[in-house]
Amino acid sequence: MKIEKGKRYAVLLALRDSDYVKKVYGGYFNVFVNAFGEEGDEWDSFRVVDGEFPDMEELHQYHGFVITGSPFDAHGNDPWVLRLCFLIQTLEAMQKKLLGICFGHQVLCRALGGMVGRAHTGWDIGVRKVKINVGDLPSSVLFADLKDIPPCLSVIECHQDEVWEVPAGAEVIASSEKTGVEAFSLGNHILGIQGHPEYTNDILYNLIDRLINNNSIEKEFAEQTKLRLETADEPDRRTWEKICRGFLKSK
Secondary structure, three states: OOEOOOOEEEEEOOOOOOHHHHHHHOOHHHHHHHHHOOOOOEEEEEOHHHOOOOOHHHHHHOOEEEEOOOOOOOOOOOHHHHHHHHHHHHHHHOOOEEEEEOHHHHHHHHHOOOEEEEOOOOOEEEEEEEEEOHHHOOOOHHHOOOOOOOOEEEEEEEEOEEEEEOOOOOEEEEEOOOOOOOEEEEOOOEEEEOOOOOOOHHHHHHHHHHHHHOOOOOHHHHHHHHHHHHHOOOOOHHHHHHHHHHHHHEO
C-alpha cells in the first residue's frame, strides 16, 4: 500500500461544541485531529451544521474528509443536511476519501443511495463489541496493514438511528448484536463507522448527562448505562484509530 505524508484533510462538523469538550479538548475538531491526524498533515474545519461548507472550487485540494457525529437526523431534511448530501455525492464522484462517524456514517449511506432511520431496538449507548467480518473484508487498502485484526473490537456507541440498507455495491464489514451495519465500505474511498473511535470515556459520560438534561433519554436508562460502563471492556481505540488513519492516508 502506498502511503504519502503531508496531505490535506477537512473535518465536516455536523455538531456544535459542548461546553465540556470546548473546555477540555478545545472543541470537537481537536478531538478528531488528535485521533486521526499525523504530523505533517494539514487539517481544516467546516461547521456544516451552521451552513459553513468548503468552496466547491477548492475540493480538489483535499485528499480526504471526515464527517462527524451529530444530534440531528441523517434522514432528516434540514437544509444543511441536504446540502451535505450533495457535497458527499460530489466528493464521491471525485473519488475523494470520505470517512463518516455515527451521523457521518448514516449520512454517507443516505447520500449514496442507501437507507437510514430510527434504530428498531432503540438507543445504543455504551461500549459494544463489534464483529469484524474478516472473511468478507474487501481486498482494498482499508485493512491492508491490519492482517491480524481480531474478529471483535470494542467501540464506544451513542446513537438512536442506524443504517437500514447500504448503498449498491457497498460491503458490510462490521456488525453487532444491536446494529446490523456497524461499518461499511464502498470501493477504496468510502468508509462509514457507526461507533465513535474518536471518543474517550469522559466525553461519553458527559454526553450521557447532556442527554438526560435535554430529555433525550430517561434518567433510569442513563444510570443503568453508567453502571454497565463501569464493568465494560475498554474500547479498542488504538486499533480503530489505526484503521481510520490507514484509510485516510492510503492512495
